[in-house]
Amino acid sequence: MRFGATAFLAVVCAAAPAFAQFDPAISMTGVEAANMARETRQQVDDSQATMRVGKVSFRMAAGLRQEYNDNIGLAPKAREHDFITTPHLTLGMHWPASQLNSLDLILGFAYSKYWRHPSLDTSGILIEPTSMLDFNVYVDDVRINIHDRIGIQQDPIATSQLSNITTFRRLNNTSGISADWDLNQIILTSGYDYTIFRTLDDGYEYLDQNSHEFYGRIGYRYAPQLTFGLLGSYIITDYEREVQNNGRTWSVGGYTDAILSEYLRGGASVSFQGSSFDNNGTIGDTSSFNSVVFTATLNNQLNRWLNHALTLRRYTTLGIGTNFTDVYRVDYSVNAEIVQQVTTALSFYHEWFRDSAGILAQKGTRWGVGPTIGYQMTPSTRLTVGYQRTERDANYNLFDYTQNVAFFDVNHQF
DSSP: OOSOOOTTHHHHHHHSOSOSTTSSSSOOOHHHHHHHHHHHHHTOOGGGOSEEETTEEEEEEEEEEEEEESOTTOOSSSOOOEEEEEEEEEEEEEEOOSSSOEEEEEEEEEOOEESSOGGGSOSSOEEEEEEEEEEEEEETTEEEEEEEEEEEEOOGGGSTTOOSOSOOOEEEEEEEEEEEEEETTEEEEEEEEEEEEEEOSTTOGGGOEEEEEEEEEEEEEEETTEEEEEEEEEEEEEESSSSSOOEEEEEEEEEEEEEOSSSEEEEEEEEEEEEEEOOOSSSOOOOOEEEEEEEEEEEEEEETTEEEEEEEEEEEEEOSSSSEEEEEEEEEEEEEEEETTEEEEEEEEEEEEEEOSSTTOOEEEEEEEEEEEEEEOSSSEEEEEEEEEEEEEESSGGGOEEEEEEEEEEEEEO
């Protein structure tokens, strides 16, 4: 969805992992999903509430994004450009049911108007994929988390396998439950997520699928600054139509989280992943995946004005016309406060992808860079101006594209 996050939703977008159905990986691990909700709550400041009713605090923010896109169809040639206007609204609620238990709700809505191609206007509404319902209950040393995350998007740029397409409307909803048992040095985590993925445009119904994910983690807190342990997951993917192959994916590995210094934090996980597919579909792909996947992240706060982060990872995504896509990716971001009320940011990623097999299986690279400048106009109003360039270079020229997007976004916290 192409709109700038509001004041309190921006943190969710930054913290949320990039792993989700088709956007881009097989599945967000359940541990990451539960932690996303926790990080969201930590950013809620009741002093900034728009309204309170008893213990319940409500927050509301609205904004308008205007952008120019020089290649709305992700085409290698005959590129079409457009001006897109996107009003957006974000609602938040926090209910501290007791000293420990809490209920949180965040909903982000938007509508996109295409001025040169009105047929591409949003049908219905868009829902920010970090919209979520999150309920936490503590029983002695056990934290039980019940969550639901929903998103409706239409921008195809988020799906790395796609090109030559103007919109890719899809619904992604994940409901689940997890439990963390803190035994001081030992931390046990387990959970279950059920995900529904549905395409909302004609021609892609064969991608509609349901998945079940079971996951667990055993951590050992060696010191306050160092935790390491074992993790594992098992995912069942069943498609609604017999085009894509149903699949099973399991992984077993280890992880570590470390505070290396007052200004440097890091984390890493390495797992062996196995994926097998039923060959019940018509795509003709009999491939399976059996190899190592990993994630490594460093976050460095250089001083009070400047911080940067680096992430390296290998993961697999569900394929489009193939069983899966194997991806290596590097992400780098830097944020700086130049003067009071003015911030700058620069994000960059580069990925190498390879489809498993099938007709016109693709391999190649994709990269993107996006500088932004933010100005806090008033305590409640923020202006963001930015630019995003994306390039894709595949083994077939038909699937190559370059896209440039320039935008400004005004957000107001009520």
